[in-house]
Amino acid sequence: MxxxxxxxxxxxxxxxxxxxxxxxxxxxxxxxxxxxxxxxxxxxxxxxxxxxxxxxxxxxxxxxxxxxxxxxxxxxxxxxxxxxxxxxxxxxxxxxxxxxxxxxxxxxxxxxxxxxxxxxxxxxxxxxxxxxxxxxxxxxxxxxxxxxxxxxxxxxxxxGPRCHEANEEVSENGDPAFDYFWDQESFDPLTHEGLFHIHFKRPGEKKRLNVFTYDWRVxxxxxxxxxxxxxxxxxxxxxxxxxxxxxxxxxxxxxxxxxxxxxxxxxxxxxxx
Ligand SMILES: C[S@@+](CC[C@H](N)C(=O)[O-])C[C@H]1O[C@@H](n2cnc3c(N)ncnc32)[C@H](O)[C@@H]1O
CATH class of the missing domain: 3.40.50.150 (Vaccinia Virus protein VP39)
Structure with a gap:
């Protein structure tokens, strides 16, 4: 049935x-x-x-x-x-x-x-x-x-050393909860330039990539x-x-x-x- x-x-x-x-x-x-x-x-x-x-x-x-x-x-x-x-x-x-x-x-x-x-x-x-x-x-x-x-x-x-290399951190936020990703795509030790992205993922949905992007000098x-x-x-x-x-x-x-x-x-x- x-x-x-x-x-x-x-x-x-x-x-x-x-x-x-x-x-x-x-x-x-x-x-x-x-x-x-x-x-x-x-x-x-x-x-x-x-x-x-x-x-x-x-x-x-x-x-x-x-x-x-x-x-x-x-x-x-x-x-x-x-x-x-x-x-x-x-x-x-x-x-x-x-x-x-x-x-x-x-x-x-x-x-x-x-x-x-x-x-x-x-x-x-x-x-x-x-x-x-x-x-x-x-x-x-x-x-x-x-x-x-x-x-x-x-x-x-x-x-800090962690921002001198590519890496991604995730944390749970909001109510209802969703995942927030802080994604460092790159870091250049010569210029201290880095490319950063914010992604989000809500339960049951695909990860939404590059919702915000920052091209910065740290x-x-x-x-x-x-x-x-x-x-x-x-x-x-x-x-x-x-x-x-x-x-x-x-x-x-x-x-x-x-x-x-x-x-x-x-x-x-x-x-x-
Ligand atoms: C990372 S967001 C920060 C938003 C908010 N201040 C916060 O604390 O979350 C950067 C903001 O800076 C603005 N922005 C970038 N360059 C700017 C400029 N030269 N003058 C004014 N606003 C600028 C962008 O439009 C964007 O809204």
Whole structure:
């Protein structure tokens, strides 16, 4: 006899690359709290105007204005697609008053007239798009000029021997769960250039390849510090992640003057004007 029992498996919603990206690599509320803490700790007072460079779907801008009624956020990205996504999917969850404090600019981060801010961030390693020292310097100079007196510029960085070779890491994210793949296709020790891809796989579906691709130069921490000081920043701090007893990152970043040998690490660089 045929078994007519209905399958329990629910039909998955249409694949949404920005949803899957956000669930895998972004924590907007935590990032906004962390960036505010860096400013507070360094300057002894709260910032107000936040700028998120390479903002994509500007999730961090939305988180920023939710932290304080006085906070204002500017996001800059040259691609209208993620900006539209943020306007449809994130902005509507803010109150009208919070929305009025979010300003999104479809703009190259290198272009003139970028908004002034107390704190500027470039997260998820986006500045690695600049492969030439002169290009990165131009970007850092533009940030220095845009910052209000006492402003702070924060970027994240990654490194360690594991990123000096091709490899792929997988982790499970989201609810319902899916697999997120961070695939390093190549690394050139002469130029520190690497080609990276993000793939996703949902249960019962084929792996979706190259949903995002990044052709980057992996800048080192001392290179970043040298350049930031060269464009005028007074002080450059490194924030390094603490570790659990098992040797895993514990998500707690503190200012350090000495790093730790790790297979793979993520750190933050905070540059004070
Ligand atoms: C890796 S995504 C980062 C998205 C988001 N900031 C995050 O933390 O996940 C890089 C973004 O940078 C944007 N982008 C690349 N070059 C840019 C430039 N020169 N000026 C402004 N945006 C740029 C891309 O359109 C893309 O949305």
């Amino acid at each position: 045929r078994n007519n029992t209905k399958s329990n498996s629910k039909k998955l919603p249409e694949f949404d690359k920005y949803y899957h990206y956000g669930e895998s690599v972004q924590s907007p509320a935590e990032d906004a709290r962390f960036l505010e803490w860096i400013y507070l700790k360094g300057k002894g007072r709260k910032p107000s105007v936040f700028r998120e460079d390479f903002c994509g779907t500007f999730a961090n801008c939305c988180a920023w204005v939710q932290r304080d009624r006085k906070y204002v956020a500017h996001g800059l990205d040259l691609d209208p697609e993620p900006i539209e996504y943020g306007k449809k999917n994130y902005l509507p969850y803010l109150t009208a008053e919070q929305q009025s404090r979010v300003h999104i600019h479809e703009k190259n981060v290198l272009s003139r007239g970028a908004p002034k801010a107390d704190i500027i961030c470039a997260l998820n390693f986006s500045y690695n798009i600049f492969k030439k020292r002169q290009e990165l310097k131009k970007y850092f100079q533009a940030c220095f000029r845009s910052l209000n007196p006492n402003g702070v510029f924060v970027v994240d960085a990654f490194g 800048w080192t921490l001392p290179e970043l510090k040298d350049l930031l000081e060269e464009v005028g920043f007074k002080r450059v701090d490194f924030l390094w992640e603490g570790s659990t007893d098992e040797g895993e990152g514990d998500g707690n970043f503190q200012v350090v003057t000495k790093g730790e040998e790790c297979e793979a690490w993520v750190a933050y660089v905070a540059a004070f004007k």
